[in-house]
Amino acid sequence: MDESGIEITELTKPYWDSLAGGKLSFQTCRACAHKWLPARDTCPNCLALDDYDWTPASGRGHVVSWVVYHTAFDPAFKARVPYNVAIVELAEGPRLITNLATPNETIKVGLAVDLAPEPRFNVTLPCFKPAS
Amino acid sequence: MRGKYVIAGIGHTAYGKLPGRTTVSMNVEATRNALRDAGIEKALVDAVLVKAPTSAREMVYGQLVSEALGVVPKWSFAVDQGGAANVSLISIACMGIEAGQCDVAVVCYADNPRTGNRAFMGRARTSEAGAFGWAAAAGGYGMIHQAHIAEYGTRPEDFAAIAMACRKHGATNPDAQLKAPLTLEAYLAAPFVVEPMRRDDICLVSDGAAALIIMSEKRARELKVPAPVPILGFGQGQTTTEVTQRPKLTESMAKVSAKTAFDMAGIGPKDVDAVQFYDCFTVVAMMALEEYGFCKPGQVGAFAREGRLEVGGDLPLNTSGGLLSETGMPGLQLVMEGVRQVRGTAANQVKNAGKVVVSNQGGQMQTHATLILGA
Incomplete structure (x- = not known):
């Protein structure tokens, strides 16, 4: 990551604005009700x-898979090594890449998680923590 | 089309560090060697089909290679399909010749990520991914590796078994970049890179080039090509979706690709004498063994520990060492080793290697292509 952080576009601005307010949102198609992430302006189904709305997510989900980086491919992550990266599937269906705010040894596939927004770089990231 | 088209010649550069060489220069060297192997003049070439170099993109790259080769082809283009591209280009060459569009095709690839630019291997695909540290191909394959462990209880020694078979074969291949055999102890002692993947789950980074000459079996006879190897079948399958969005991480379209190729060749897994399976990461070759129908999911480790994946076993895997040991080149080394096995000229020759199956795949298992060679 460079100093400029995440690139925010007209398309993704509602997503990041929602997270800044503590909520994760996904897109829902007005035509076919399909739900998706990451942001795109065309419905991947119909x-x-x-022709979509940004729908607030419950913030609940589960871990689909996860890894722990022992190498910082990006120098910006050198101080974080070893750090986890996980794929989380929301209760509503859409999936996203994330970091889990929990010791790496406590992570497993299927772990129930809750949204735990974390300010980083120029945005608030949709990170997760084990469900309470 | 079964057996109607052949690989007439193979050629490659040295593997490993080739500082100062351009990819175009390496493509020319490999193609010159392939033309010599086929025993034909370059003037016969009327198709130049190139897998685009990954490390540095150039416009109209197929034309740059054709120009350097000093040929004026009917067909020339570079494709971007990640590591599945070479086998796809072979099938496109066959179909082009069948349709009367061309007669003699070069399929080639060159890259120099080892001494040149390898930034593409470590970068994040989007700035959003980068904000989570979700960088490098190893991250996506690590997710698949983890999902395999969770679903089948796959153990470190099962992944090690893949690497150990490939490294054993590379150790006795004079052309291999890494000739050190691997023990289970050394595998387990090596550090994690992207956990659960350890150092030896991950392929080499290599400079180098390879090229093939494709023509009809009839043309090969007319030109008195010394050792043409028939193409019996090919197929493709595109999983398409990113790792994050894939409904099931432990399945790809390799199954569909394999079935298409097996149906075309009129054979099944039981008829195969050796496999050259894309092994950029150990889990990839493992899943190919499962999805092609050679092993039940989760059973590859036990299969390997019986020695069945080694030369002398009933399904030798990556007999020249694969990406894990011979060279990290994305795919053509596997095709060339298939050709050598059928010819009977391999460094680690399998007895009566009548049918050899090659897999190529790319992205993070988004693309897959299968090639079946045999007499």
Whole structure:
């Protein structure tokens, strides 16, 4: 990551604004009700263009898979090694990449997690922690 | 088309560190060697099909290679399909010749990530991914490796068994970049890179090039090509979705690719004498063994520990060492080793290698292509 952080576009601004307010949102197609992340302006199911709403997620989900980086491919992460990266599937269906705020040895596939937004770089990231 | 087209010649550069060489220069060297192996003049070449170098993208790259080769082809293009591209190009060459579009095709690839630019191997795909430290191909394959452990209880020694078979074969291949055999103890003692993947789960980084000459069996006879190897079948399957979005991480479209190729060749897994399976990471070769129908999911480790994946076993894997030991080149070394096995000229020759199956795959298992060679 460089100094400029995450690139925010007209498309993704509602997503990052929602997270800044402590909520994670996903897109829902007005035409077919399909739900998805990451942000795109076309529905991956019915291909409708610019015809979606941003829907607040419950913040609940589970771990699909996870890894621990022992090498910092990006120098910006050198101080974090060893750090985890996980794929989380939201209760509503969409999936996203994330970091889990828990010791690496406590992570397993299927672990129930809750949203734990974390300010980092120029945004608030949708990180997760084990469900309480 | 079964057996109607052949690989007439193979050629490659040295593998490892080739400082100062351009990818175009390496493609020319490999193609010159392939033309010599086929015993034909370059003037016969009317198709130049190139897998685009990964480390540095250039526009109209197929034309740059054709120009350096001093040929004016009917067909020339570079494709981007990650590591599945070489086998895909072979199948495109066959179909192009079948359709009367061309007659003699070069399929080639060169790259120099070892002494040149390897930034692509470590970067994040988007700035959002980068904010989580979700960088490098190893991250995506690590997710698949972890999912395999969670689903099948796959143990470190099962992944080690793949690496150990490949490294054993590389140790006795004079062309191999890494000739050190691997013990289970050494595998387990090596550090994690992206856990659960250890150092020896991950392939080499290599400079180098390789090239093939494709033509019809009839043309090979007319030109008195000394050792043409028939192409019996090919297929493809595209998983397409990113690792994060894939419904099941332990399945790819390799199964569909393999079935398409097996059906075309009119054979099944039981008829195969050796496999050259893409092994950029150990889990990739493991899943190919499962999805092609050679082993039940989760059983590859036990299969390997019986010695069945080694030369002398009933399904030798990566007999020249694969990406883990011979060279990290994405795919053509596996095709060339398939050719050598069928010819009977391999350094680690399998007795009566009548049918050899090659897999190529790329992205983070988004793309897959299968090639079946045999007499």
